Amino acid sequence: MGLARFEVNMTKRVPFISGNWKMHNTIAESIVLAAAISGGKANKNNAEVCIAPSYTSLAAVKQTVKGTKVLVAAQDMHYEEKGAFTGAISPSQIKDAGATHVILGHSERRAIFGDTDAIINKKLAAAFKHNLIPVFCIGETLEQREAGETISVLESQLENGLKGFSAEDMKSMIIAYEPVWAIGTGKTATPQQAQEAHAAVRKFLTKYSADFAAKIRIVYGGSVKTDNVDDIMAQPDVDGALVGGQSLNAEQFIRIINYENK
Numbered sequence: 001m002g003l004a005r006f007e008v009n010m011t012k013r014v015p016f017i018s019g020n021w022k023m024h025n026t027i028a029e030s031i032v033l034a035a036a037i038s039g040g041k042a043n044k045n046n047a048e049v050c051i052a053p054s055y056t057s058l059a060a061v062k063q064t065v066k067g068t069k070v071l072v073a074a075q076d077m078h079y080e081e082k083g084a085f086t087g088a089i090s091p092s093q094i095k096d097a098g099a100t101h102v103i104l105g106h107s108e109r110r111a112i113f114g115d116t117d118a119i120i121n122k123k124l125a126a127a128f129k130h131n132l133i134p135v136f137c138i139g140e141t142l143e144q145r146e147a148g149e150t151i152s153v154l155e156s157q158l159e160n161g162l163k164g165f166s167a168e169d170m171k172s173m174i175i176a177y178e179p180v181w182a183i184g185t186g187k188t189a190t191p192q193q194a195q196e197a198h199a200a201v202r203k204f205l206t207k208y209s210a211d212f213a214a215k216i217r218i219v220y221g222g223s224v225k226t227d228n229v230d231d232i233m234a235q236p237d238v239d240g241a242l243v244g245g246q247s248l249n250a251e252q253f254i255r256i257i258n259y260e261n262k
C-alpha cells in the first residue's frame, strides 16, 4: 500500500445513498413513498439522499420532495435529444420532469435491454452535455467472479464506458459497483469483496488524475439492507449505496440512510 492509496483514503467524500424503485409504484404510491422518505427528519451522516422513480412518477415525486434536500434521479434515458425514437425519453425530458441525476448502465439495462458499453458511453456523454449527474453502474456476473475476472471486467466496463472523457467532464459523476449476482438475490458482497472492488475502481481512475480518483464517489449496490449497510459503509472506499428492494419501504430506507458509522 503506497502513499497514493493513503492520500485517496484521506479525502472526505459526502455519502450518496440512492433508492432505485425500478418498475414499481403508481404515481399515487410514488407520492406516498417520496413523502415518507423526505419527511424522515434524521440524516445523521449528512448523506446526499436520492430516489429514482419510474419516468411516469418523476414529476410528481419532484413536486413531493420540493423544499427538502432529497434528490431525484431517472433510471435511464436515451442519448439522443429528440426525434423518431418511439418509447425513448431524452435527457431534456427527464430534466424537465425534475431529475438532476440519472442511473446509467444498470445491469438490468445491460442484460435485458441490450445496453452495451458503447451505448452507455453515448448516454454518459449526453448526461455530461446536459449537466445531469450520472450514476454509472458497473459489475461482474457470478461466472465472471468465479473465473477470477472481476477486476478485469470492471476495468473494461470503465475503459469502454468512459472513452473520450476527461477528469473534468466526469467530475460530478458517481460510480455504482453492483455485482450482478448480488442484485435482488439477497446475496450481498461481503464488505471485504466490496472494498476490494471499490479500491480497484479507484486505482483505475487515478489514470485520469489522482485528485479525481480521490474525490469521486463509488457507491455499492446489491441487496443492501438495514442489517448489512453498517458494515458495507464502514469500508474506506465505499461512499454510499444504491438500494433497490429496501428503498421501496420508507422505514427501511431511512434506516439505511442513517447507517451506523462504525
Ligand code: PGA
Pocket: 020, 178, 182, 183, 184, 185, 186, 221, 222, 223, 224, 242, 243, 244, 245, 246
Ligand atoms: P437490490 O437492487 O437492492 O434490490 O439488490 C439494487 C440495484 O439494482 O440497484
